Amino acid sequence: MKIGVLGTGVVGTTIGTKLVHLGHEVMMGSRTKNNGKAAAWAKATGPKASHGTFADAAQFGETLFNCTSGIASVDALKLAGAANLKGKVLLDIANPLDFSKGMPPILSLCNTDSLGEQIQRTFPDVKVNPSQLPGEHDVFVSGNDRVAKAKVTEILKGWFGWKSVIDLGDITAARGTEQILALWVRLMGTLGTANFNVKIVR
Amino acid sequence: MKIGVLGTGVVGTTIGTKLVHLGHEVMMGSRTKNNGKAAAWAKATGPKASHGTFADAAQFGETLFNCTSGIASVDALKLAGAANLKGKVLLDIANPLDFSKGMPPILSLCNTDSLGEQIQRTFPDVKVNPSQLPGEHDVFVSGNDRVAKAKVTEILKGWFGWKSVIDLGDITAARGTEQILALWVRLMGTLGTANFNVKIVR
16 A cells, blocks of 8 residues: 655654555655655665655555654644545544653643644544554544544554554544543653553453 | 541542441541531441541541542632641542533643642642542552652552552642543443553553
C-alpha cells in the first residue's frame, strides 16, 4: 500500500521504517521539500522510501500517519491540504503534550476537547483515528467512521502485532486517550523508564 | 484507630464499613448533624460506627478519608474546619468528575491543576494523599509529606490488601491520577462494566 507519514521525528521515522519493512511504499512529509532528516531517512531506508512536502506525502498516501507534534498537527495538516486528506484514513499518533512552558509538559487542550477532535473538526472529510501506538499494552482506537476504524484495527493487529485493540467509540474518546498522558509522563519519571505499558485488567 | 470519613455516598459507606470491620472506630461526617444516610449507616454498622457533622468527624478522626464528591470537596472541608484538619493525613478519594453538564462527565479542573492540589492549597496544614481506591489494579499515591505518604501506603496495603502501590511523588501527580478518569469513564461505557482495573505492565 502507498502510505504517507507526516513528521520526521523519532515516531515518524520508526513507523516509516517499520512500514517499509512490511513491504509498503512510504513517503515521509515535512514542512519543506528538502528536509535533511527526511532525506536521510529515505536514503537509508531504500527504494520504497521517499520524501516530500506534507502535501506530497498526503497526496501520495492511500492511508496516512500523523506523526507530527501535537501543537503543530493542525498546521501541518493544513499544509497537507484538505483535498489530499479527503476520504482517507488518518492514524493520528500525535499527542497534545506541550513542553513550551517547561517541565512537566501540560496538555495543549484538554477536558472538553482533544487534539483528535480538533483535527476531525478542522478536516471533517478525513477519517481520524487516534491511536497512541507507543506506551500501551492495550491499544485504544476511536473515530467517527466505522469502516475506517476496522481498517485501523486491522493495521494495528496485522502490521504492528498488537493483540488487544479496544474500540472506545467516536472521536470524543480522544479526550480519554490523550489525558492519560499526564499519568504516563508522571510514571515515566517515577519508574525512570518509558518502557512500561498500561493494561486494562478485566 | 479513630477515623473520620467525610461523605455518605457509596464510597463513604463502603469504606466506613470496611474500616469498622478492621476494628477501627469510625465517625461519618456530613453537612448536617442528622443526615438520614449517615444515621442509618451508623445504626447498621454497630457500636464502633457513629455520625455527625463534617466538623465532628474531622475532629474525631486521627486519620481522615475524603469521600465527598469532588465538586463539593473544598466546601465540605471548609465546613470540617482547617483547625480539625491540621497535621492530619487526608486520604483523598474524591474525584473531580462533574456531571452537572450532562454525559459524559467532564473534569471540574484539569491539566495545570487538580482537585488534590486545590485541597492542598486551600488547607496547607493537612497532608493530602490522593488515592483513587476503586478501579485500579495498581494504586497510585502522591502527596507532599513523605511520612504521611508512607502511612497511607501502609493503610492501602495493610488494611485494604493492595499489593502494588506506586508512589508518584508530590501532590501535582494528582493531575495524572485524576485525568485518567476520562479514559476510565469511556472504558466503563465500552466494556459495559466498572469491574476492570488499570495495571502498569513493566
